[in-house]
Amino acid sequence: MDNLALCEANNAPLTPITFLKRASECYPNRTSIIYGETRFTWPQTYDRCCRLAASLLSLNIAKNDIVSVLAPNIPAIYEMHFAVPMAGAVLNPINTRLDAKSIAAIFRHAQPKILFVDRNLETLARATLHLLPDEEQRNLLVIFIDEPDRPKRISSNDQLDYEELIRRGEPSSSSAARMFRIQNEHDPISLNYTSGTTSEPKGVVVSHRGVYLSSLSVIMGWEMGKFPVYLWTLPMFHCNGWNLTWSVAARGGTNVCIRHVSAPEIYKNIESHGVTHMCCVPTVLNILLQGNSLDMSQRSKPVQVLTGGSSPPTALVEKVQRLGFEVLHVYGLTEATGAVLFCEWHDEWNRLPEKQKMEMKARQGVGILALADVDVKNKKTQESVPRDGKTMGEIVMKGSSIMKGYLRNPKATSEAFKHGWLHTGDIGVIHPDGHIQIKDRSKDIIISGGENINSIEVENVLYKYKKVLEAAVVAMPHPMWGETPCAFVVLEKRKTGQGDCDDQFMTREGDLIKYCRENLPHFMCPKRVVFMGELPKNGNGKILKHKLRNIAKSLVINDDNTIGIKH
């Protein structure tokens, strides 16, 4: 077999940017974006992205520069998922639920060249900039995104505005045409922070190749046919909306963008636009229950819902399905470039009793096609566990869709990739039917409303409170958010030798929570602080978090937000 060389005709880099050009050519009459009264077709979206990319180049954006965006699910952040990489730059979508301090930490780490800000988040953005050193502030170009129907605010500081960039972009210029061609599919396309706090922000770098494969995998895993009408209930700043940003373009679908996720907003959009698909964290399933069921006489099929971030409670899935939704459970992580396990349904399972059926639905499932391998391995021996549904091990995976690594953090990168696998930290089993189920999540992560909270980061803040001697944070159940942090704290003994009375503890609990809210994003703050004489520890002095978790489990937050004991 002689050596056949690769050439332009048979070796194009894999990049999701091709999906957009293809959509504009293959689906010229289809609606790409709906947002309030705004409508775009795929050729319009392609044109706007080309113009924006050209404008970015004219602002001297160079290859691999970081472009950050702070915005909810409005059309601009969707467009940036194509336009920024078209300019050779790397998109950095920021969690809008973070506080100024956390975002500033991201900026210090990522060193973005441009920040796009939704006008409604101006206060947060200005507070963040305020925390940056003068030089960094000067180096960061801030561009605001105004609502299309709102009169443009003119102020001396707002030199540049998003729509102005699109208007003046000249995609036909030679430099633009040159840059639009991605040279290497392993180049970074997005930088997604897994935790945005003061301590150590971890920036996950994903590649064109990785998101291309992940975008196709979610289409296949979800069996998403052509022309979906996709409702944006999952933030695009979460793993690029689990890659649906790109998948919807690949399918020639319609993106229904919404600013706020509420039951009336969701049901209104489903009705008006014939929504067929949506993704969300289990918390949003709760929100769906606050609305009416869908009028199925008007619909040929239920709305397909992909849910993940944490395992959805089976009772919740059951209730939501009765309203006219079909729920598919997935498991993913930012480091694996989105959803990697899909709970693929076998028709035979429909004959199972309802309870067992819902238990099947809550399992994490089987690996996507983009992965080369998924396994559950004994943490010590690194050997595969038997597929018996009982033996536990760590869920590991490998393949071209996995992240490139953590930005400027070789230690964390090599730790994540040791033994040639991505280590998820999640403990699970493999059932004889091939489905993986998580049995114990990575100890230090609390998932609240789909947001990962690293308990160690909350503990670090607590430790800085001068009266705190020891602190341990674990998950406690929450009716709305699934989980919420619960802190166990040992205070320094008072010099005066006074005993700790309940009354004082109550005051202190309020103080500590207030202190946390001043130093952490609100969703990360403990909803409950339990004071103890000492924390339970093993012989080596290691805090036994499972004991604390058991205590936390017995505490419940009532619907009126008071705390009670579970019976």
Place this chain on the structure above:
Amino acid sequence: MDNLALCEANNAPLTPITFLKRASECYPNRTSIIYGETRFTWPQTYDRCCRLAASLLSLNIAKNDIVSVLAPNIPAIYEMHFAVPMAGAVLNPINTRLDAKSIAAIFRHAQPKILFVDRNLETLARATLHLLPDEEQRNLLVIFIDEPDRPKRISSNDQLDYEELIRRGEPSSSSAARMFRIQNEHDPISLNYTSGTTSEPKGVVVSHRGVYLSSLSVIMGWEMGKFPVYLWTLPMFHCNGWNLTWSVAARGGTNVCIRHVSAPEIYKNIESHGVTHMCCVPTVLNILLQGNSLDMSQRSKPVQVLTGGSSPPTALVEKVQRLGFEVLHVYGLTEATGAVLFCEWHDEWNRLPEKQKMEMKARQGVGILALADVDVKNKKTQESVPRDGKTMGEIVMKGSSIMKGYLRNPKATSEAFKHGWLHTGDIGVIHPDGHIQIKDRSKDIIISGGENINSIEVENVLYKYKKVLEAAVVAMPHPMWGETPCAFVVLEKRKTGQGDCDDQFMTREGDLIKYCRENLPHFMCPKRVVFMGELPKNGNGKILKHKLRNIAKSLVINDDNTIGIKH
């Protein structure tokens, strides 16, 4: 952005072999193959392929060695699509409709190390080997595939038999484990001949990466959900069965293998196994009409049929759909690693009048997701034609799913890839809605029953007939095969000066056809030979084939195989 290195965890070669391992792990209880009374599950198929691969290695098969197979759609040829590349070798599936001479030409060009032969094709194989020089015969190891239920024939020459290889394979041996890992996704996986004749066989080399992307593209283009029951009505030797060999594994589906394609066989299998999908050339649609319609009360959906190879006549599609099939038309070529344009259906089109709807259905469609670009270009200027449905140009494409090139034919390879695009030779238009439609096929290709016939090759054989002065071969319509070759011949003037009378021509037509059948595969032989005093030519002496095509179009072959004139 610092340099993040690729490693084993995040950079696995793209190869369809992973689909098989995944199927065995994710779908352990599902049936992989049904063939008569034979049943395999995915773990069994994986095990058999590993064993076969190990046996190939023990036979000293080295990287990039060619392994040929001459077999209809039996389980063995399916297994070889995984086992041969697992051993690092390149699969060469041979068209069983070729004659010994054509196959021998392929062997001389491809230099295979092993030939697997279905026992029922033993005579053809022995005739082929007979045509090879002694040394080449000695270097080629021939292994027969016997029917599982048939008693094994013992003869001194049949040292090796397919099932014996599987029995004795030891996949756990260290050399096997090493080889099963593909190192480079650009490595060749299959060698598919586009024409297997004496003159110049063209061996299309496709890569692991190319077929991986094409396999996923056909899943998405066809919207093929999980667990299809796939009936093998398309030969696997045609572009690896348009990559469905690998796609069905990716989907955890069931392969229903059949030896012969006939109406009773197709309907029997659809009934017994709940077939959901099948691919075929339009000729098979004709065969479907010879059977009963499907009992749709027993089925939730029509059988999905992917058809291509040539444009299906609209009346035919209409009739077949009424029987309970849903036809999707695709366009592909071996050089593009299978189907590349899908006639994606828009629901709005259902409201069109039936005739117009069927015309939409006959268009070639839009490019698959694996392609980086598809276009229609003016052949002279290489500029894109306007998307007006009128302006014609050559259909060209580029992307990672395109072939690596032609084996040992750098001239043809560089010709195919000139200007950085794969040139299909097919002339078409782009409609304003983005769909491509072929208006004029590459002049020299006749498509008969889904087989491409290069008219030049037939002419070359005719020219060798001593009395032939000039010959030109073009397509004529055929009720069963779509097209069939029609030859126009000018004979040498007899020295004796006698005039050519009709009676003589009749004799000569029979002689020439008989001569062709002795020197060409039967499907390539002209069904009609028209004698002329001279061939129509332009000023430069070039034969005007379009004039001949017009004459050929007016000739029709009746259902009783006689020839008439179209009115």
